[in-house]
Amino acid sequence: MARFEMTGHDRYRVEKAREELARAGDLDLADDRAMARTIGRLEVALQLLLDMLDEDGTS
Incomplete structure (x- = not known):
């Protein structure tokens, strides 16, 4: 699993x-x-969190 820096919007x-x-x-x-x-x-809410974690931005 890739680590990433969370933005204010992500938080x-x-x-x-x-x-x-x-x-x-x-x-x-x-x-x-x-x-x-x-x-x-x-x-x-779950879909938004999954989109946040999705590396290539596709659902």
Whole structure:
């Protein structure tokens, strides 16, 4: 795995992903709509983190 220097924007993405993950821990599993929104936000956060790590910039 290649090491890289994180930019301020990269650190911001990591911080926001951590916030989304923390919010997901407080989710009411009986609320289907909230679950769907949370899953969508987690998918986006994960994709942004993966894009950050992707060496050639393709998904």
